[in-house]
Amino acid sequence: MKEKQITPDFQVSLFTRMVLIRKFEEKIVALCRESYQLPGMQILANGQEAVATGVVSALEPEDIIVSNHRSHGHLLARGADLNSLMAEIMAKADGVNCGKAGTLHLSMPEINALMTSTVVGAGPPLAVGAAFAQQYQALNGVTVVFFGDGAAAEGSVHEAMNLSGIWKLPILFVCENNGWAGAQRPEEHSAVRQIHKRAQGYDMPGQSVDGNDVEAVYHLSLELLEYCRSGKGPAFMETLTYRMRGHGEQDHQHYVNPEELEAWALKCPIIRYRRALLNAGILDKAQIQSIEQDAEARVAAAVAFGDAGPYPESDTALTDVFVQAFNA
Amino acid sequence: MSQKTFGNAINDALSTAMDMDDTVFIAGEGVGVSIHLDSNMPTYGLLDKFGRRRVKDTPVSEAAIAGLAVGASCMGLRPVVEIMFFPFITLASDMLVNHAGKLRYMSGGKSSFPLTVRVKAGVGFGAGSQHSHNLEAWIAHSPGLKIVWPATVEDAKGLLLSAIFDPDPVIVVEDMMLYRMKGELPDRDFRTPLGKARVAVPGTDCTVIAYGMALYTAMKALEPLIEKGISCEVIDLRSLVPLDKTCILESVRKTGRLVVVHEANRFCGFGAELAAMVAEEAFHDLKGPVKRVGAPQIPVPVASSLEKVFIPGPEDVVRAVLETMNK
Ligand SMILES: Cc1ncc(C[n+]2csc(CCOP(=O)(O)OP(=O)(O)O)c2C)c(N)n1
Ligand SMILES: [Mg+2]
Numbered sequence: 001m002k003e004k005q006i007t008p009d010f011q012v013s014l015f016t017r018m019v020l021i022r023k024f025e026e027k028i029v030a031l032c033r034e035s036y037q038l039p040g041m042q043i044l045a046n047g048q049e050a051v052a053t054g055v056v057s058a059l060e061p062e063d064i065i066v067s068n069h070r071s072h073g074h075l076l077a078r079g080a081d082l083n084s085l086m087a088e089i090m091a092k093a094d095g096v097n098c099g100k101a102g103t104l105h106l107s108m109p110e111i112n113a114l115m116t117s118t119v120v121g122a123g124p125p126l127a128v129g130a131a132f133a134q135q136y137q138a139l140n141g142v143t144v145v146f147f148g149d150g151a152a153a154e155g156s157v158h159e160a161m162n163l164s165g166i167w168k169l170p171i172l173f174v175c176e177n178n179g180w181a182g183a184q185r186p187e188e189h190s191a192v193r194q195i196h197k198r199a200q201g202y203d204m205p206g207q208s209v210d211g212n213d214v215e216a217v218y219h220l221s222l223e224l225l226e227y228c229r230s231g232k233g234p235a236f237m238e239t240l241t242y243r244m245r246g247h248g249e250q251d252h253q254h255y256v257n258p259e260e261l262e263a264w265a266l267k268c269p270i271i272r273y274r275r276a277l278l279n280a281g282i283l284d285k286a287q288i289q290s291i292e293q294d295a296e297a298r299v300a301a302a303v304a305f306g307d308a309g310p311y312p313e314s315d316t317a318l319t320d321v322f323v324q325a326f327n328a
Numbered sequence: 329m330s331q332k333t334f335g336n337a338i339n340d341a342l343s344t345a346m347d348m349d350d351t352v353f354i355a356g357e358g359v360g361v362s363i364h365l366d367s368n369m370p371t372y373g374l375l376d377k378f379g380r381r382r383v384k385d386t387p388v389s390e391a392a393i394a395g396l397a398v399g400a401s402c403m404g405l406r407p408v409v410e411i412m413f414f415p416f417i418t419l420a421s422d423m424l425v426n427h428a429g430k431l432r433y434m435s436g437g438k439s440s441f442p443l444t445v446r447v448k449a450g451v452g453f454g455a456g457s458q459h460s461h462n463l464e465a466w467i468a469h470s471p472g473l474k475i476v477w478p479a480t481v482e483d484a485k486g487l488l489l490s491a492i493f494d495p496d497p498v499i500v501v502e503d504m505m506l507y508r509m510k511g512e513l514p515d516r517d518f519r520t521p522l523g524k525a526r527v528a529v530p531g532t533d534c535t536v537i538a539y540g541m542a543l544y545t546a547m548k549a550l551e552p553l554i555e556k557g558i559s560c561e562v563i564d565l566r567s568l569v570p571l572d573k574t575c576i577l578e579s580v581r582k583t584g585r586l587v588v589v590h591e592a593n594r595f596c597g598f599g600a601e602l603a604a605m606v607a608e609e610a611f612h613d614l615k616g617p618v619k620r621v622g623a624p625q626i627p628v629p630v631a632s633s634l635e636k637v638f639i640p641g642p643e644d645v646v647r648a649v650l651e652t653m654n655k
Contacts, residue, residue, distance in 0.1 A: 039454025039630050091454070091631035102630030105456050118458045119416065120388045153387030154419070181388055183361045189387035251363040312629075317637035321626050 002058055002222055006215060008282045014057060014214050015277060016291050018049040018270050021073045023295040024082065027303060028072075028089065028103075032249045039091045040102045045073040047212070047244030050269035051176050052077045054217025055144060055237075058225055062112070062141040064134070066127045069104055069118040070176070074146055078111050086302035092309040099312035100320065114143075120181075121154025123147045124173065128160045131169035131234075142170040142228040150181020152198070153189045161234070165202035168233035172224055173199075175236070176211065178243035179264075183255045199236035211239030212269040242267070329514055335368035335507035337484035338446070342371065342408065344485075344517050345492045346378055349406065352492060355384035355396055356410030356446075368507045370446070371410070390416050394423035394445070398497075401443035402431070406492055414449040414501070415461040428497040429472030443498075444491045450504040450541065451591055451639055457627030462592035467499050468568050468601065474498040476522060476567045479543040481511030483566055486520030494522060503541045523570035527579065531561035534585040534649050537576065537602060539565040542589045542640070549645035558653060560587075568598055576602070577610050584615035587648045591639060594622030616652035621645050 003010065025044045032042055045052065052073030056065070059078075067074045075085060080096070088095025089103045096108055104118040115126055127145035134141045151157060152175055164171045175195050179186065192198060199206020205227060209220045217239060224235040242264040246253045253261070277283040283291075319325070332340065345352045358364075360375035360383045367373070375383040386393050390411060397407040411417050417424070428441050451460040467475045474496055478484040484502070491498035528543065529550065538546040543564050553560055561579050565572070580586050586606050588599035599620040606618055621644045628638050 037632075039632060039635075040456060093631075099631035099634060100456075100629040102454060102456055105458065105630070118456070119419075121419075150388045153389045155389065155391050156419075182358050183363045184358065184385055184387070188385055189389075247363045252365070254365045255361050255363075311633040312631050314633055314637050317629055317634040318624060318626060 002060070004219075004222060006218070011277060011282055014053055014218065015273055015283070016295070017053045017057065017077050018214060018273065019291055020295045020298065021049045021052060021076045022046065022270055023292070023299050024076060024086075024302075025072055027299045029245075029249065031303070038089060038103070040104055041248040041250065042103055043069050043248045044245055045070045047264065047268065048176060048178055048241045049073055050214035050217055050273070051174070051211045051239045051241055054214045055174055055221045058218050058221035059144065060141065062139065063225070064130050064141055064143040065113045066123045066130060066143060066145040067106070067113060067116040068120070068123050068147050068151065070148070071106055071116050071146075072103075075106060075108060075113050078108075078113050080108055080111060080113065082298055082302040083305035087306040087309050090306040091311065092306055093312040093316070094305070094309040098316060098320070121147065121151040121156045123151070124157045124160030127171050128163055128169060131164060131171045132167070134170055135167070140229065142172055142225050144172045144174055146174050146176060148181060149175060149177040149179070149186050149195060150184065150189055152195050161198070161202040161204070161236070164234040165204050168231065170228040170231075171234040172221070172228055173234060173236045175238045176241060177238050178241050180243045180247065182247050194238070196236050196238035202234075204234045204236055206236035206238070208238040208240055211241030212267050212272065214269055214273055329512050331510055332481055332513040333368050333507060334481050334484045334509045334511070335370050335372075337481045337513050338370035338488055338502060339372060339374070340513065341485040341488035341492070342374060343377065345406075345408070345489060346374070346382060348517065351404060352406045352408060353382040353384065354408045354410070355386050356393060357386055357388055357412050359383060359410050360385040370502065370507075390419035391423055394420035394428070397443040397445065398423050398427045398431070398441060401441040401497070402439050406442050406444070408444040408446060408492055411445060411447045413459045414447050414463055415458055417447055417463060420445070421466070424467075424473060424497070424499070425470045429470050432496075433472060440495050441497045442493075442495050444488070445497070445499045446488070447499060447501050448504050449501050451628050452505055452635065454630055454632060454635065456630045460628040462590070464501060464568060464592060465596060465598045468598055472497065474522060474567075474569045475501065477501040477539040478520075478566065479503075479506070479540050479564050481509065481513050483520045485513060486518055487522070487566065489517060490519045490522050498522065501540060505541055520566065523567045523572055525566055525572035525575040526564045527561060527575070528564040529560065529562040531559040531583065533559045533583055534561070534587060534652060535563060535576070535579040535583045536560045536587045536589060536645065536649065537563045537565050538589040539568070540591070542591050545640060545642055546589045546645050548642035549649065552642070552646050553649055556650075556655070558649060560649060571605075573605065573609070576606065580606050580610050581613045584613055585652045586614070586618045587621060587645065587652060588618070589621040589640060589645055592622055593625050594620050595625045597622045616654060619648035619652045621648050
């Protein structure tokens with residue numbers, strides 16, 4: 001069981017995870033800038049590290065994660081191996097999904113990061129299935145599904161909320177409200193401004209939280225996970241945060257008000273937490289520097305690992321379609 | 329006439345239609361304000377020109393977007409809605425397959441659905457199988473839906489204008505890899521009729537049918553074949569439904585051979601329909617087996633070393649032509 005009382009050690013681990021996610025994705029930005037051959041769209045969660053870290057740190061090992069197109073943070077917080085994750089983003093043979101997935105479709109069932117879908121809104125119905133399996137087999141786990149404020153407009157999300165509400169499935173719906181769906185604002189895609197209010201319509205608890213406050217996210221996650229785990233059914237958490245970069249790295253935010261961006265930069269979850277830990281005397285500047293350097297070194301090693309590896313052999317394109325291959 | 333890109337040509341068609349007819353409006357995810365600041369994107373600048381009444385940014389809600397088109401068209405409007413990537417048409421498919429394609433028939437001809445769906449398609453940019461998946465065969469298989477696929481700048485405008493003013497539902501597929509291709513474009517309103525294929529290159533020995541990007545794959549195969557003394561007649565199909573059987577059969581009766589090329593999976597792909605149609609209607613004119621060039625039966629992988637295996641290349645077309653020529 002996770003502790004409700006946060007210890008200094010645990011605080012340091014929360015901070016360390018957020019720093020690792022930030023450094024990992026900053027490296028992807030740099031690789032894109034150097035026009036390094038990263039295939040596909042690189043979609044990053046800069047500014048949203050506290051959500052991934054707060055939620056995932058509250059999970060038990062048996063809990064399941066279903067993720068979306070903005071998934072790096074979720075996986076890293078879950079303890080994904082950096083080397084094979086970076087190798088997959090580079091679409092190398094040593095990548096976690098053998099170069100078939102790239103950055104957008106990562107799945108790591110070995111760490112219970114069961115599935116990722118880049119089809120917006122597909123996660124929640126997939127989570128219904130995973131949570132049903134947990135309930136059916138009387139497993140103790142909960143399924144956590146991450147999706148965006150934009151995704152909340154897909155009918156599939158509403159169907160999943162309704163069905164899990166009826167069957168009392170152990171799902172924690174985590175809606176990462178980052179202020180944007182592509183170039184569209186929440187007021188353009190949601191009739192209700194507070195998305196968590198929809199939870200009421202499906203008879204589940206729904207709450208919002210400051211998504212840039214890692215401890216607040218952690219505490220609310222624990223509370224809602226406990227509710228789900230106790231057999232009462234699903235719960236809904238809306239994390240209020242901000243997408244600090246473009247939708248993907250090709251998007252240069254021409255439609256974003258720079259003042260809004262600056263205001264959110266001041267609320268950066270990592271800067272805030274660093275300040276809090278410094279003020280509380282839990283970390284000093286030297287320790288923070290060493291955490292950052294350690295993260296940078298791990299990321300650099302992952303890039304080196306990815307670089308060194310080969311691209312997948314072309315004949316592997318034809319494998320993995322079925323468990324038992326046949327000649328079509 | 330002026331030099332325009334393929335993307336400009338689509339934009340020109342939308343703008344022309346909206347200027348001509350107030351019942352035309354556009355809707356979709358980011359058709360007004362887009363993450364792309366790029367004049368080659370089809371809906372670039374339309375929000376500024378026509379305003380929010382006629383250029384509707386929607387939530388990420390493909391079923392509602394398609395439903396909007398079906399309902400509004402039944403009321404007499406001419407909606408032009410966008411599906412951002414071809415695989416997401418699966419989310420809109422109930423509205424299109426079960427409603428747009430069936431409701432007129434089920435009304436005994438009382439209702440009609442003059443709607444257009446623009447679908448962005450293509451492989452080759454490392455986005456993987458949930459963004460790259462050409463599903464034209466699904467649509468063509470569904471009664472009541474038309475589907476066209478321009479390959480040239482001129483047809484990008486001409487087919488879209490025909491689609492918008494056609495009285496029935498038309499899906500217009502746009503190969504995103506062509507958006508930046510340049511060509512001559514007439515400035516006026518002009519139409520490429522639906523259901524008319526085009527002989528892109530006349531020839532005598534083997535008919536090659538392709539559409540969209542695959543047309544250029546077929547074109548690249550011509551030179552190596554000419555070097556071997558083989559003259560191909562290339563047909564740019566343009567319209568899958570309605571299908572220009574006359575053009576196809578005339579060509580096949582002349583050459584006696586047929587190779588079909590598309591980027592979609594070969595298995596149960598649209599090429600199978602063309603092969604079957606020709607086998608049924610021109611069997612006695614055939615001098616060799618009909619050959620299909622298409623992708624293997626796998627989802628589109630991300631790594632470019634794997635994506636290359638997926639995308640049919642000119643060498644595959646050359647091989648297919650040689651096979652049917654028994655060379
Ligand atoms: C079904 C579907 N429609 C459209 C898209 C294209 N698309 C990718 S992300 C996105 C916006 C999603 O916004 P949100 O759910 O808020 O997630 P965020 O990107 O902000 O993390 C869109 C429209 C998609 N991937 N899937
Ligand atoms: Mg969002």
